Amino acid sequence: MNPVKNKNKRNISVTVDDFRQMGVIAQNELRKFIRGRKILLYVLLIGLIVSLNIGFLVYYPDVLESLTGTIDKQDMMLSMYGGSLPFLILIGAVLFASYTIVSEFEERTYLLLFTRPIKKTSIFVGKFLACYFIVMVMTLAYYGIYAGHSFIVTGAVSSKIGLSLLVALFDVFALTSLAMLFSTITKKGSVSALMTFFVVIMVPTILLTLLMFKDPTYSMNTGYQLEHYWYLINVAESVIYDVATADISLSKPILSLFLWGIVPLVTSWVVFIKKEV
Amino acid sequence: MSLIGEPIEIYSLFKKYGSFSAVDDLTLKIKRNSFTGLLGPNGAGKSTTLKMLTHLINASSGEAYINGVDVTKDPKTALTGVGTVVETPEFYTYLTPEETFRLIGQVIGMSSESIAAETSSILETVKMTEWRDKKLGTFSKGMRQRIALGQAFLGDPGIIILDEPTSGLDPRGMAEMRQVLKNIRTGRDVTVLMSSHMLHEVSDLCDRVAILDHGKLVFEDTIDAVSSVSGARQIILKTIRPATEADVSKIAGLPGVMSASLYGGGIEMNVSSEHARNPDLFRLVGESNIGVYEMQEGASLESTYLSLVKGSR
Numbered sequence: 406m407n408p409v410k411n412k413n414k415r416n417i418s419v420t421v422d423d424f425r426q427m428g429v430i431a432q433n434e435l436r437k438f439i440r441g442r443k444i445l446l447y448v449l450l451i452g453l454i455v456s457l458n459i460g461f462l463v464y465y466p467d468v469l470e471s472l473t474g475t476i477d478k479q480d481m482m483l484s485m486y487g488g489s490l491p492f493l494i495l496i497g498a499v500l501f502a503s504y505t506i507v508s509e510f511e512e513r514t515y516l517l518l519f520t521r522p523i524k525k526t527s528i529f530v531g532k533f534l535a536c537y538f539i540v541m542v543m544t545l546a547y548y549g550i551y552a553g554h555s556f557i558v559t560g561a562v563s564s565k566i567g568l569s570l571l572v573a574l575f576d577v578f579a580l581t582s583l584a585m586l587f588s589t590i591t592k593k594g595s596v597s598a599l600m601t602f603f604v605v606i607m608v609p610t611i612l613l614t615l616l617m618f619k620d621p622t623y624s625m626n627t628g629y630q631l632e633h634y635w636y637l638i639n640v641a642e643s644v645i646y647d648v649a650t651a652d653i654s655l656s657k658p659i660l661s662l663f664l665w666g667i668v669p670l671v672t673s674w675v676v677f678i679k680k681e682v
Numbered sequence: 683m684s685l686i687g688e689p690i691e692i693y694s695l696f697k698k699y700g701s702f703s704a705v706d707d708l709t710l711k712i713k714r715n716s717f718t719g720l721l722g723p724n725g726a727g728k729s730t731t732l733k734m735l736t737h738l739i740n741a742s743s744g745e746a747y748i749n750g751v752d753v754t755k756d757p758k759t760a761l762t763g764v765g766t767v768v769e770t771p772e773f774y775t776y777l778t779p780e781e782t783f784r785l786i787g788q789v790i791g792m793s794s795e796s797i798a799a800e801t802s803s804i805l806e807t808v809k810m811t812e813w814r815d816k817k818l819g820t821f822s823k824g825m826r827q828r829i830a831l832g833q834a835f836l837g838d839p840g841i842i843i844l845d846e847p848t849s850g851l852d853p854r855g856m857a858e859m860r861q862v863l864k865n866i867r868t869g870r871d872v873t874v875l876m877s878s879h880m881l882h883e884v885s886d887l888c889d890r891v892a893i894l895d896h897g898k899l900v901f902e903d904t905i906d907a908v909s910s911v912s913g914a915r916q917i918i919l920k921t922i923r924p925a926t927e928a929d930v931s932k933i934a935g936l937p938g939v940m941s942a943s944l945y946g947g948g949i950e951m952n953v954s955s956e957h958a959r960n961p962d963l964f965r966l967v968g969e970s971n972i973g974v975y976e977m978q979e980g981a982s983l984e985s986t987y988l989s990l991v992k993g994s995r
Contacts, residue, residue: 422791429788433774440776516771517782517833520736520843521789522761681739 423527430531438539443500450496451543454489455550462558479555480649483563486551487646494576495605497540502584503601504594505532511594515682525678533585540577565649572644572658579665580605586669589676609639627651631658638665689714689841689873695744697730704730706897712875719884720877722894723991728877732845736766765834765842770827770850775819779810779829786833800836808832808862824855831862844876863887882945885983895991914940914985915958919949922973929972936966940985952985
């Protein structure tokens with residue numbers, strides 16, 4: 406006799422219990438980040454960039470004094486700090502998100518976790534939230550350092566800091582999602598990290614160069630690039646620092662970064678829940 | 683919960699990779715509170731079956747019920763109340779056993795108080811109490827496997843699924859693990875399904891056996907019923923000194939002995955049923971001068987196994 410069949414079909418609803426499990430997974434992931442050496446490396450890297458920014462203004466204070474026109478000193482400092490952010494966010498995404506899924510298979514810990522009564526979606530979301538959170542916290546800390554430095558040097562903080570931060574948080578979303586995608590589809594963490602670097606740095610640069618040759622009216626001007634090439638991730642990212650010194654509409658870059666985030670994230674989730682071992 | 687009796691029920695389960703069927707129309711019921719050994723040669727479909735039961739892979743077709751819930755349709759509900767050790771799992775090396783148990787306990791929805799209470803008794807059971815606060819990254823394979831078994835006990839599961847739990851362990855590790863497994867049902871209402879390719883391990887631990895070959899079930903019954911299939915009995919000869927290959931040759935040459943091999947310092951011999959109680963055989967064993975001080979008789983799993991899977995390599 407067949408047993409009474411459970412009426413639930415493949416359940417895609419999310420319950421309170423699922424949220425609790427997502428929290429447990431995210432918490433464990435954050436513990437991994439904090440106890441590992443990667444966080445130390447990341448903090449050192451941020452410290453190095455901050456030191457360079459501080460050192461530059463200590464040795465060349467005239468840079469801010471020589472500004473003319475409508476650019477304020479605090480805006481210039483925000484642009485200077487923001488210039489390193491796409492790189493720092495990329496490093497954060499690679500250090501944490503590029504390894505988050507693939508490491509479960511490389512280190513065979515999936516045999517412990519995936520055989521438990523937990524939806525794969527809860528594991529995926531928990532890991533994504535942890536990766537996003539750690540890079541976001543570092544980004545916020547970086548803006549905090551800028552604000553402190555700017556206040557000490559100029560007595561003020563740029564009024565554009567909120568706009569720059571908003572774009573930066575969308576960039577964190579885009580790069581974390583891309584890194585998660587490669588972490589899901591590759592079999593080695595190192596390959597996942599390389600793929601993330603390649604797609605974020607090399608591909609848009611090559612594409613932009615090709616487009617430049619095809620476009621007779623090509624201009625390096627931020628407004629022109631955002632008007633015509635807003636869909637390239639490096640163009641959208643440039644708004645993080647350019648918004649401090651130019652009047653830029655954020656709608657296109659934010660849409661671009663949202664798409665660069667949501668498409669890989671959904672693809673990654675679908676691949677992950679169908680993945681067999 | 684299921685309205686029917688058996689905690690694990692598999693109906694017409696298939697796992698296909700292209701035209702190859704790793705599991706081929708498998709129907710199997712695991713009796714409540716039994717310790718069932720899942721045997722079969724390499725590639726027979728043991729691990730694939732257990733991976734489908736633990737939702738590591740999806741079935742191509744068929745149904746697999748755990749406590750009445752089809753794991754192919756609702757794995758989260760089906761796996762509630764199931765403890766698992768699949769292959770040799772690795773642990774998060776930055777965690778201690780205590781933290782690992784807390785993580786798993788939280789995932790399966792236990793309260794902090796229950797986790798703390800169970801952690802101590804489980805670590806005692808798997809003899810890892812003194813290592814509770816050491817990072818798992820420093821543990822030997824045997825120690826990690828005992829922790830793996832321990833985490834499967836969390837939440838007092840009604841079903842425990844083990845996939846070759848002693849695989850890859852050294853002899854001491856195997857012996858320690860088997861000792862823990864022997865006591866696995868002490869004080870617990872638990873059904874255990876364990877895959878293994880070690881016949882003596884299954885003989886030693888299990889009360890039922892299911893044999894797979896080419897993805898199909900070829901035998902399923904109690905260990906005691908095995909002899910009626912093979913027409914053979916297994917007799918373990920315990921010796922006062924470690925037996926040697928020469929001793930094995932002497933025993934293998936005796937009338938009625940179908941095969942003999944070294945077994946735990948003594949000798950395991952498979953004897954045809956008609957010779958199993960023949961006094962002449964035991965007299966000849968005594969006269970063989972290999973120092974036998976005790977004989978234990980059981981069903982010959984090896985003979986049954988070999989006769990059922992003889993077509994496999």
